[in-house]
Amino acid sequence: xxxxxxxxxxxxxxxxxxxxxxxxxxxxxxxxxxxxxxxxxxxxxxxxxxxxxxxxxxxxxxxxxxxxxxxxxxxxxxxxxxxxxxxxxxxxxxxxxxxxxxxxxxxxxxxxxxxxxxxxxxxxxxxxxxxxxxxxxxxxxxxxxxxxxxxxxxxxxxxxxxxxxxxxx
Numbered sequence: 001x002x003x004x005x006x007x008x009x010x011x012x013x014x015x016x017x018x019x020x021x022x023x024x025x026x027x028x029x030x031x032x033x034x035x036x037x038x039x040x041x042x043x044x045x046x047x048x049x050x051x052x053x054x055x056x057x058x059x060x061x062x063x064x065x066x067x068x069x070x071x072x073x074x075x076x077x078x079x080x081x082x083x084x085x086x087x088x089x090x091x092x093x094x095x096x097x098x099x100x101x102x103x104x105x106x107x108x109x110x111x112x113x114x115x116x117x118x119x120x121x122x123x124x125x126x127x128x129x130x131x132x133x134x135x136x137x138x139x140x141x142x143x144x145x146x147x148x149x150x151x152x153x154x155x156x157x158x159x160x161x162x163x164x165x166x167x168x169x
Contacts, residue, residue, distance in 0.1 A: 004044045005027040005045070006032065007029060008038065009031070010053045012031075025109065030044070033054075034054070034055055034057055035061065044069075045073060047066055047076070048108055049075060050078050051090075060089060063093040075094060076096065077097070083134055086098070096111070097112075097116060136165070147165075
């Protein structure tokens with residue numbers, strides 16, 4: 001069985017590295033740097049999607065379209081901005097796993113195959129800064145990545161929100 005994999009990642013070096021690794025493991029790989037670059041006539045059995053892409057694209061937006069073409073697609077979301085809110089949203093939209101960067105090839109492949117071993121959760125109290133980050137991320141996700149609308153909903157100036165987001169990266 002041929003496994004068709006979509007890698008939606010704006011970091012071209014990471015995308016090429018993952019492509020080589022997956023091709024070595026018998027995947028047929030297509031790379032896209034933006035949502036508009038995804039071939040419209042192709043369906044995939046697997047996808048690795050970056051949460052936030054350059055140009056303002058929000059990786060979660062593509063999950064619904066991929067699921068319409070191939071209902072059994074296995075999607076793993078990668079994020080350098082990991083949060084509970086975006087992880088929950090990814091799973092709601094149909095992702096089978098959510099990994100924070102940096103993630104190794106083996107972690108990503110295990111997640112795609114539903115075999116990732118997760119350590120037991122360490123429930124610690126969040127700092128005020130972490131709670132603020134979680135809430136900002138929640139509102140940003142609700143607004144589908146729209147910075148202006150998120151800033152308005154939070155009662156912040158757009159530049160203030162952008163500074164806060166930059167601080168969390």
